[in-house]
């Protein structure tokens with residue numbers, strides 16, 4: 001039996017391909033901390049334009065991008081809103097609280113998986129007694145990872161932005177996989193990112209770069225973000241080697257559609273084999289089945305558990321044939 005592991009733990013496992021490694025090797029570089037690296041500058045300019053913002057900053061991880069945004073937006077003791085199971089709530093070691101000094105307040109998924117309604121934003125805000133928290137920020141996540149790569153569309157985005165502005169909230173979008181949302185909805189990425197105060201996007205997930213996320217905003221906030229990045233130890237020198245990978249990664253947006261098709265194929269196959277599966281909107285499949293992730297591992301299928309369910313993530317390093325192979329192994333078992 002072929003027991004090569006089919007790695008569906010995350011789209012972060014994607015490795016740079018030969019073309020990306022060559023672009024990295026050939027990258028023009030400078031010292032980005034002293035006086036900018038030209039390839040970094042080119043990447044930051046391209047991402048800012050793609051997302052519909054004045055400026056963008058490369059950061060080593062999405063967690064750092066989110067943290068810098070929260071550090072810019074929050075003052076000590078401010079409350080911020082985020083949908084249940086958001087990455088900023090449970091997957092960043094509480095840095096939103098202990099470094100950005102915010103008090104988290106969870107919003108329900110009352111508009112559907114991963115999605116709060118504008119009403120629940122409004123209900124969580126408004127003037128209270130003098131000892132109430134000041135709620136100053138709304139954090140949204142598109143796609144919502146732990147809700148199964150769930151997407152909200154342009155109308156919902158604008159509705160939530162409207163509710164936030166009505167309540168005088170700043171808005172940060174955790175768009176780690178907003179590329180997937182744009183492909184799933186067949187809209188421009190900027191339609192799903194424009195209008196916030198800050199947006200964080202990942203290059204190192206489905207797009208296939210080895211390292212890197214981007215934070216986009218207006219120029220003055222990005223100037224401040226560059227200072228905070230340095231403070232957190234995230235200033236890099238010849239970053240062009242990483243930025244070159246990021247520039248190539250941006251050419252991979254359209255091919256996310258293959259990952260989405262593979263996720264649907266996997267979901268259908270799991271259902272045929274008796275699993276209870278949520279229909280995937282993007283590249284993440286949440287399922288309940290007769291096997292634990294430990295038992296899946298013995299079949300050479302790597303997955304993880306999130307919020308009590310098994311999560312499979314499709315990506316550019318697993319093919320349609322790999323999905324069929326995984327399903328065949330499950331069928332035999």
Ligand SMILES: *Cc1c(COP(=O)(O)O)cnc(C)c1O
Pocket residue numbers: 060061062063064066087088141143144145174176177202213
């Ligand atoms: C992966 C991810 C991040 C950032 O992750 P890093 O591993 O720090 O790059 C942020 N938000 C969401 C929703 C994610 O899935």
